[in-house]
Amino acid sequence: MITYSVEHAAELLQHDQVLAYPTEAVWGLGCDPMNQQAFQKILALKQRPIEKGVILLASDVEQVEALLSPLDQARQQEIIASWHNRQAHERGLTWLLPNQTAIPEWITGQHPRVAVRVTNHPLCQQLCRAFGSFIVSTSANPAGLDPACNLEQAQAYFADQLDYLDGELGQSPLPSRIIDAVTGQIIRD
Template structure:
């Protein structure tokens, strides 16, 4: 299915299906992070090992507030500022945050932390709101191939195996940088 309806796309996620959708810089694959079967379908499509973990994408800080509680006040403010004060052309930031018991082990992979990004991409914000929570966001490509940057590229990789939310890609030229919120280490520059 290819749709431009955010409500239809959110329904796909709620039904345990995988969805391809445009993000800030590349197309992503998403699912309900609490649905292990859907998550394993993403891994199969991408030929990605579960050990690597994936990013969670949220519409606002409130959706991931519980993951910020163990950070220092200064770091919490820095993380929130990176999400909220970014222009659409600026590269997004994904933060590695201490995972609490609400985050399924398959989302983290072999890591004690979880990768989280609050997006300013209007379609992704609308999708997370319609889904009523954060979603999985991993690049739409099989392992070793470049991430899809168009609906055509995504559908070339995955054909009719997926549902697609058609829309505009964001203005960022690169996928998000990834930073460990506790150590400050830059994981992906």
């Protein structure tokens, strides 16, 4: 089913559904990160091993404050600034943060940290706010294929196996860069 309503899409997530939606650079697949059954559906759709982990997408820093708290103040400010000072056409930044909260292992995979991005994409912000928390964000594609860049491509990959929130794709030319917040190492450039 296709919806144009962010509120309806958030209700779908609250009812254990998987949703395809446009992000900053590509279409993503999302679900409630605390719902293992919905998350397992994403892994099956993508044919992705659980060990790889996924990104959590948030609308604002308040949704991820608990994940930032183990870091020193200077690093916290650097991360927050990287999210707040980004223009719509610039590539997003995903940070690997210490997982000292209740983020399940199925989200982090084999990694000791959790990947988090505060989005500046208006539709994604609205979706996270309507859902009331961060959501899973992984590219909408089966393993080995290019990420979907529009609704039609997402539907070609997944047909009626999930729901779709239609909207405009962001202006970022590439998927987010991933940086380890503890070491500063660039994981995906």
